Structure formats: C-alpha cells, structure tokens
Amino acid sequence: MTSSSTPIIEGWFTTGEQPSLLGSRCTACTTVYFPPVPGNEGYCRNPACDGEVFETAELSRRGRIWSYTDAQYQPPAPYIAPSDPFVPFALAAVELPEGLTVLGQVAEGYGVDDLAVGAEAELVVETLHTDETGARTVWRWKPVTELGEEADQ
Amino acid sequence: MSTETNTVTVAGVGMHPWGKWGRNFVTYGVHAARAALADAGVPWTDVDLVVGGETVRNGYAGYVAGATFAQALGWNGARVATSYAACATGAQALDTARTRILAGLCEVALVVGADTTPKGFLAPNAGERWDDPDWLRFRLLGMTNPAYFALYARRRIDLYGATPADFAQVKVKNARHGLENPYARYRKAVSVEDVLSSAVVSDPLHLLDICATSDGAAAVVLVSADYARRHGLTDGVHVRAVSTVTPTFPHTVMDMPNLSTDSSAATGEGERTFKESIAHAAYEEAGLGPEDVDVAEVYDLSTALELDWMEDLGLCKRGEAEQLLRAGETTIGGRIPVNPSGGLACFGEAVPAQALAQVCELTWQLRGQAEGRQVEGARVGITANQGLFGHGSSVILSR
Numbered sequence: 001m002t003s004s005s006t007p008i009i010e011g012w013f014t015t016g017e018q019p020s021l022l023g024s025r026c027t028a029c030t031t032v033y034f035p036p037v038p039g040n041e042g043y044c045r046n047p048a049c050d051g052e053v054f055e056t057a058e059l060s061r062r063g064r065i066w067s068y069t070d071a072q073y074q075p076p077a078p079y080i081a082p083s084d085p086f087v088p089f090a091l092a093a094v095e096l097p098e099g100l101t102v103l104g105q106v107a108e109g110y111g112v113d114d115l116a117v118g119a120e121a122e123l124v125v126e127t128l129h130t131d132e133t134g135a136r137t138v139w140r141w142k143p144v145t146e147l148g149e150e151a152d153q
Numbered sequence: 154m155s156t157e158t159n160t161v162t163v164a165g166v167g168m169h170p171w172g173k174w175g176r177n178f179v180t181y182g183v184h185a186a187r188a189a190l191a192d193a194g195v196p197w198t199d200v201d202l203v204v205g206g207e208t209v210r211n212g213y214a215g216y217v218a219g220a221t222f223a224q225a226l227g228w229n230g231a232r233v234a235t236s237y238a239a240c241a242t243g244a245q246a247l248d249t250a251r252t253r254i255l256a257g258l259c260e261v262a263l264v265v266g267a268d269t270t271p272k273g274f275l276a277p278n279a280g281e282r283w284d285d286p287d288w289l290r291f292r293l294l295g296m297t298n299p300a301y302f303a304l305y306a307r308r309r310i311d312l313y314g315a316t317p318a319d320f321a322q323v324k325v326k327n328a329r330h331g332l333e334n335p336y337a338r339y340r341k342a343v344s345v346e347d348v349l350s351s352a353v354v355s356d357p358l359h360l361l362d363i364c365a366t367s368d369g370a371a372a373v374v375l376v377s378a379d380y381a382r383r384h385g386l387t388d389g390v391h392v393r394a395v396s397t398v399t400p401t402f403p404h405t406v407m408d409m410p411n412l413s414t415d416s417s418a419a420t421g422e423g424e425r426t427f428k429e430s431i432a433h434a435a436y437e438e439a440g441l442g443p444e445d446v447d448v449a450e451v452y453d454l455s456t457a458l459e460l461d462w463m464e465d466l467g468l469c470k471r472g473e474a475e476q477l478l479r480a481g482e483t484t485i486g487g488r489i490p491v492n493p494s495g496g497l498a499c500f501g502e503a504v505p506a507q508a509l510a511q512v513c514e515l516t517w518q519l520r521g522q523a524e525g526r527q528v529e530g531a532r533v534g535i536t537a538n539q540g541l542f543g544h545g546s547s548v549i550l551s552r
Contacts, residue, residue, distance in 0.1 A: 008293060009283065031403075031419040035412060038284075046420060047402050066407065067311075069303035069355045075295035076276035078288055091300055093407045099418035101407050105294055112356045117311035128293070138293055 004134030005127065011036060013139045019125040020061050021102060021139060024054035032057055032098045061123045062144065063096040068106070068115040082129040090114075092141045094121045107142035120144040161251045162381040163390040163550065164374045165193025166513040169267070171338040171369035171500045178217065181370035182267030183225045185506075189372035193386070195261060197226055200374075202259040204234045204250045206242040206266030206505030209278075217505065222265045232259065240452060240540025241397060242266060243371065243508030244548050248395040250375050260380040266506035267370035277410075287410040287541065294412070299363050299455070301409040303355035306457035310357060313472040315460070317357050319479070321348035323456035324361055324498050326484050331495020333525025336510070338367050339499045348456075362456040367501030371509035373516075390519045393533075394438035394549040400427040410541055428465035428539055435535065435547035436467075443467030446489065447531040448518050450511040452538035453496040462537050463491060466547075490528045493518060504540070511536035512548055519552045 007013060012035055013021050024037035026044040028051030037054045044051035074086035090106035092115060106115065107124050115121075121141040128138035167188025169181040182205075190197055203226075205219030218235040232253075238245040243266040250262035282288040290296040309315035328343040343361065351360040381387050401423050403415035408427070417423075425433055436442050443466060451462035460474035468489050469477050477483050483491040494500070494514040497507070515534035517523040532552040539545035 009289075026419075029419050032416045035289075045402060045415065048420070067304035067307045069300050069307055069357075071295050071297065071300060071355060072353050075291055075297045077279075078277070078281075078292040079295040080292070089295065091294060091296060091304075093304055098416050099403070099405070100416035101405065101414040103290075103294055103296060103407065103412050117308055 005137050006133060008128050008136040008138045013125060014058065015125050015137065018061065019123055019139065021059040021123060023057045023059050023098070025057040026051040027053045027055055032059070032100065034059060034100060034102055059102075060097045062120055063094040065115055065117055065119050065121050065141075066093040066095045066101045067117055068092040068112060070112050080129045082127070092121060094141050104139050104141045107140045110143055114143045160378060160391040160393070161254050161375050162378065162386055163392060163512070163516050164195055164376045164381065164386050165189040165191070166374070166516045167192055167372045168336045168510060168513050169370040170336045171367040171503060174368050176269070176368070178267040178269045178368070178370070179221055179225050181269070181368060182222045182265045182372070185267065185370035185372035186222060186226060186263055186265050189263065189374045193374040193376070195374055195376070195384070198229055199261045200229065200231050200263045202232045202234070202250060202253055202262040204236060204246040204262060204264045206246045206509065207235050207237040208242065208268055208505045209237065219265070238397065238540070238544040238546070239542055240502075240504055240538045241508055241544040241546035242505040243510070243512070244395055244536070244538070244546030245397050247373060247375070247392070247509065247512060247548065248397055251392050251395060254375055254377045260377045262375045263372060264375065264509060265370065265372045266509045268503040268505050269368045270366035270503060286412060290410045290412055297355070298409060299358060300355045301407070302363065302455035302458055303358045304407060305461055306357055306362070306455060309457055309460060309475075313475065315457070315475050317349060317359070318345055319460070319475045320358070320362050320456040321345040322478055323453065323459050324348050326478070327453065327492050327496045327498035330485060330493050330526055331499030334495050334499065337495045337499040338365070338501050358455055358457070364454050364497035365501035367503045369500065369503035369506050369510065371506045371513050373509055373512055390516045390550050390552060392548065393441065393551050394435040394547070396431050396435035396438060396547040397545070398430055398434045399543050401425070401430060404543070426465070427543075427545065428462070428537070431539065431545045431547045432466045432535070432537060435549050439549040439551075441533060441549060441551075445533045446535050448493060448515065448528045448534045449489065449491045450494060450496070450514050450534070450536045451491060452507070453492060453498055454502065456498065459491060459496065466535060466537055485526060485528055493523060493526045493528050495526075508536065508538050508546055508548070511538070512550065515550045519550055
C-alpha cells in the first residue's frame with residue numbers, strides 16, 4: 001500500500017498491520033453497531049434501550065464465515081470496476097464474536113473454492129480501486145489458512 | 154373471526170400479463186383494475202377507496218400512486234391511499250384497504266399495483282449518497298441483489314447438503330406450473346440441464362436460478378361483508394390475514410441492502426427470524442397453522458429462496474425443503490404445491506404488483522379457476538415475500 005492510499009470511506013476501519021472495523025458501542029446497553037453511528041451520536045436501535053451516546057469500538061479482526069458468493073458479472077454503478085476487463089471477485093458475510101455479521105469483498109487472490117460456511121476469516125485492508133487521489137482502500141475478508149496450507153495458495 | 158360478519162371478501166381480481174411491453178405503468182394498472190372490477194361485477198362508481206402500490210426505483214415517487222390510477226379510471230370522488238413497502242407493497246396496500254373496510258370506513262376498495270422496469274440488475278438511484286446503504290453496497294462492495302440470494306443458497310448447500318441440481322429442479326417445476334398461465338411472461342419448459350448450463354451470475358446461482366424484472370400489473374377488489382351480502386358475493390374468497398410485521402431486534406440475518414446485521418451480543422438471539430415472524434403473525438391472525446395450508450405462493454427471487462420460504466412458512470422443518478422438492482410434494486398434485494402460478498421464475502418481478510399477483514393467483518386457485526394449473530380442492534392459501542428495508546408480508550386467504 002502506498003502512502004497516497006486513503007480509505008474509501010472515513011471512520012469505518014483502521015489501516016496498518018492489524019486493521020480492524022470501527023463500530024459504535026451504545027454506552028447504555030453495550031450493543032455494538034457497524035457501520036459506525038456518525039459522530040457517535042444517534043439512537044440505539046435496541047427497542048429496550050433509549051441510549052443516544054456511543055463510543056468507538058474496534059471490532060474483532062477474526063470471525064466465522066456465515067456465507068459467501070462471488071460477482072461473475074460487473075455490478076452496475078455506483079460500483080467502480082478497478083480493471084477493464086472486469087475481473088470477478090468473491091464476497092463473504094462474516095459473523096464476528098460481537099454477535100453481528102459483516103459483509104465484505106474477499107481478499108485478492110481468493111475465490112469461493114477457498115471458502116466454507118463456518119470457516120475462519122480475518123480482516124485485511126486492500127485497494128478497492130484507484131481514483132484521482134490515488135488508491136482507495138476497503139476492508140476485505142481473507143480466509144485463515146492453517147500453517148503449511150499457505151504454500152498451496 | 155366469523156366469516157359472515159367480520160371478514161373482507163375478495164370480490165374480484167385482475168392482472169395485466171407480465172412482460173417487457175415498454176408502456177407506461179398506468180396503462181397496465183388500469184387494465185388490471187378494469188379486469189378486477191369486471192371479475193367482481195362491481196361498477197367503478199361503487200368504489201369508495203383506491204389504494205395504489207408505489208415504487209421509488211423505476212417510477213417517480215408521488216406519481217406512482219393511488220390517485221394516478223383513480224384519475225385514469227375517471228375521478229369518482231373515492232378516498233385514496235398509497236403504499237410503499239418494497240416487495241411487500243401490494244400486501245400493505247391490501248391491508249390498508251382491508252382495515253378501512255373492517256373499520257366500517259369504506260365498503261368497496263380497489264387495490265392496484267403496476268410497474269415498468271429497466272433491463273438488467275436493479276441498481277440504486279443516481280447520485281452520490283454516502284449515507285444510503287442501498288448505494289454504499291454497490292460502491293463499497295459491488296453487492297448486487299443476486300449476490301444476497303446467493304448467500305442464502307450457499308448456506309443451503311453447506312449446511313443442508315442441497316445441490317445446484319436441487320435449485321435447478323425448483324426452476325423446472327415452476328416453469329412447468331407456468332406453462333398454462335396466461336399472465337406469465339415465460340411459458341416455456343426448462344430442464345435441469347438448461348439451468349446448470351446457463352452462466353453462473355453469483356456462485357452457486359446460475360442465470361436461470363434468478364428471476365428477471367418485468368412490467369406487469371395486478372388489482373384486487375375487496376368488499377365489506379355487508380356489501381357482499383347485498384350483492385350476492387358471499388360465496389367468495391376471504392382475506393384471513395395480512396401480516397406486514399417489521400423484524401424484531403436483533404435482526405441477525407444478512408438482508409438486502411444492508412452491509413451488516415444487528416448484534417445479538419447485548420440482547421441474545423430472538424425467537425424467530427424475520428421471515429419466520431412474517432408467517433407466524435399471519436397464521437396467528439388467521440387462527441390457522443401450516444398444517445391447514447393447501448397451496449403457497451412464495452417469493453422465489455431465486456430458486457433456492459423458494460426452499461427457504463417453505464421452511465419459514467413451517468411447511469416443513471428447517472433443512473428438509475429439498476426432500477419435499479425431490480419427492481415431488483411441492484408440484485401440483487403433491488402434498489403442498491408451491492408457486493402453482495409459475496412464481497417469479499415465470500413472471501419476473503414487477504415490484505409493486507407482485508404481492509398482489511400472489512393474491513390474484515390464490516384467489517383463482519381457491520375458486521377452482523386456475524385453468525391448467527389448478528391445485529384440486531384448495532381451501533386455504535398463503536403468500537410470502539420480503540423486500541428491502543425491513544419490509545415483508547404474508548397474506549392468508551380461505552374459501
């Protein structure tokens with residue numbers, strides 16, 4: 001990742017060696033939300049809670065794959081294809097220990113054959129596409145492989 | 154609930170054939186409305202409430218409305234209402250009509266849903282909308298509608314041992330059901346091979362596993378018990394329940410167009426999933442259960458989704474839908490025929506009309522008028538659908 005890379009959306013994930021998603025935790029009932037509540041001010045959606053103040057919470061970097069698929073045709077706008085011709089990519093929904101499931105593209109180089117419901121996946125940050133400001137990054141799910149399997153990838 | 158004094162009668166139903174006709178949605182809606190009025194034998198001048206189904210994607214919010222249909226039919230001074238509930242739009246419109254009748258505020262209601270759709274993937278409205286999940290899912294993830302359907306399909310494979318051939322078999326069955334349906338857009342037999350050799354859109358779903366988008370219209374005329382008595386319409390089909398419940402927090406199933414689910418950490422998992430709760434509320438309101446159902450029209454946006462719905466409606470246990478399908482129990486002549494109309498597989502989706510089309514089909518089925526696709530002796534039918542933003546519905550009709 002070059003220094004000119006910026007997240008595609010601000011405040012949703014950290015970057016660096018150990019990136020993580022940034023959620024919002026209700027200070028009243030502790031329910032965690034992702035995407036984060038803008039400005040950490042809003043209304044808790046737990047019907048038994050009238051909390052309005054949130055704190056930023058780094059979500060677990062690892063979870064279990066709830067399900068997965070891929071996009072074999074180029075999605076319509078506002079999707080921006082990073083390449084022409086379009087290269088299919090995989091998608092996964094990952095269940096985190098915080099009790100929520102988060103969608104993401106699957107890390108570059110991995111496809112549906114590398115995934116299974118219940119298997120472990122880890123958060124990475126990669127380039128989604130490049131625009132006039134440089135690389136725009138996004139969170140992605142990377143299958144966790146056992147030691148020794150990595151050589152097969 | 155007594156069927157004599159306190160129910161609403163489906164006096165008439167009508168549809169415009171589904172297809173890509175390239176005309177204005179009003180044309181389709183008026184065609185369906187006139188067909189429903191003729192079917193009921195009710196004059197337009199007797200209608201004292203018009204409810205329109207709205208769509209925001211492919212029309213002009215505010216124009217796609219009850220009043221537009223009322224004007225096209227000729228202003229008659231009726232009260233007017235408009236509903237938007239994504240795929241559940243038609244059912245919510247029906248519920249508005251039904252509840253005003255039950256409240257004694259009107260006697261004859263006309264409910265109309267009509268749509269004109271573009272080609273290809275349904276995409277969000279134009280513009281940069283960084284606070285709209287429906288926009289963000291495309292920009293950040295490239296997450297199309299079929300990709301969500303594929304997530305559910307994949308779970309059936311990994312958890313219950315379903316195969317792509319099972320999914321294809323749903324298409325084969327529904328294509329066969331729709332062959333004789335004059336309102337269906339696709340009336341052509343399909344083989345398992347046809348499905349499996351069509352392009353994969355989002356693994357494991359092939360092109361023929363996924364429903365198209367269509368133009369179409371459906372209309373329903375509801376009347377009060379008193380009006381039905383005065384006009385000899387008592388031997389009709391009755392609306393036993395309309396469920397339009399929201400999800401219950403925490404909603405932990407990944408749903409279109411969201412990027413994530415609610416968290417169950419602070420509250421624990423709920424008793425039922427959203428789709429289960431839609432059906433549960435309908436059964437409870439009708440005082441009926443899955444064992445009473447003779448026929449079901451469910452939202453097969455994808456083939457695999459029909460199997461999910463069978464379980465959500467309690468027609469079989471979780472993970473057992475493929476067994477029923479393989480045994481032929483969900484085909485016409487089987488124990489519990491599903492989508493005798495041919496379903497979305499044969500229609501393609503016309504969003505604000507689709508839930509009403511399900512009601513039209515069940516009405517024909519319960520009257521014994523579903524020529525070429527009749528479920529013999531059907532007395533109770535259920536519909537189910539789910540759409541964007543926490544909308545979903547289930548309607549129960551009985552003879």
